[in-house]
Amino acid sequence: MTEQTFKVGDKVRVLSGGDGKVTYGPVNSTFDTYKMYVVKQDGDEERAFKAVDLAPLPAFTVGDKAKMVGESDPVEIIGGPFKNRYHTWFAVKSETGEHYTASEDNLTALPAPDPIKVGDRVRVTEDDPYTRTGEFVGKLGTVCKLNSTSSLPYNVEFDSDQGAPYSRWAVASVEKIKDAPALVSIGTRVRVDRAKWAEESHGMTGVVTSNTQTFRSHVGDTHVYDVELDDGPTIHVAELTLLDEPADTVVHRGITYDLSATYRDRDGDAWRFARVDGVVRGACRPASSRTEFHITGYSGTLREVVDAYGPLSKI
Secondary structure, eight states: OOOOOOOTTOEEEETTSOEEEEEEEEEEOTTSSSEEEEEEETTSOEEEEEGGGEEEOOSOOTTOEEEETTOSSOEEEEEEEEEOSSOEEEEEEETTSOEEEEEGGGEEEOOOOOOOOTTOEEEEEEOOSSSSTTSSTTOEEEEEEEOTTSSSOEEEEEOTTSOOSSSEEEESEEEEOOOOOOOOOTTOEEEEEEOTTOGGGTTOEEEEEESOOOEESSTTOEEOEEEEETTSOEEEESEEEEOOOOOOEEEETTEEEETTSEEEOTTSOEEEEEEETTEEEEEEEOTTOOOOOOOOTTSEEHHHHHHHHOOOEEO
């Protein structure tokens, strides 16, 4: 049998049984008659094998995640490997559902996900194929028991607010999820990092005016924030960064007003304030309107607004 050459990290098949990954080598045998590699197999210790007792495995198999040149998010291998005279390539799917072909040279393997353990927050990807089929896929919950020898290895306690017919069930497959990060509060000054349909705004600053939006640029990409840009429109935003800037404030009758925030008057209408030639003036927007605030030198002063429409509450 022809002696193969491998490098550390290569996936290999041990001809006596099982697959693994090269962790060390090559090294010569005692009398330099053959080469050897150290291989780590799943559930086993590292062992040394002759090169002729190993066979190469494809760098990727269906279901693997990889980083693809030109794609910011991981892609999933959905077909291959395919070979022609020039290169090896795979069919891949992006996180937004688009299908591509990618040369093996343009793919970089990503680390395998951490194993699921008791206490992990998960989403069910495949439920019980024998009973209750289709009732739990997509449900969120917490792994409360593992049984690796079962075809239903994950016992999941479901979140109580999802309407699942049972509070706990054994399922075939789950994916680990993270709890959603705390939402940025309304009135916070931020920098726009990603806005799918307003990409020209990336890097601009503004103020969060809503954190409950349901706009989607595509499935699974909700833009929960509305951000009113400084001297610009209000846009839907998916990702943002809090700005560590000292607030511009003014004290009126013992109350501190934040000029980066939005306020609500006693009628439910929204107000924003800004300094115009050193004077704090405000502009109103009806609660039902989405028009911009226009603050000019003719706008009412903070004192006039508070006297006529106060008290004002920060939102």
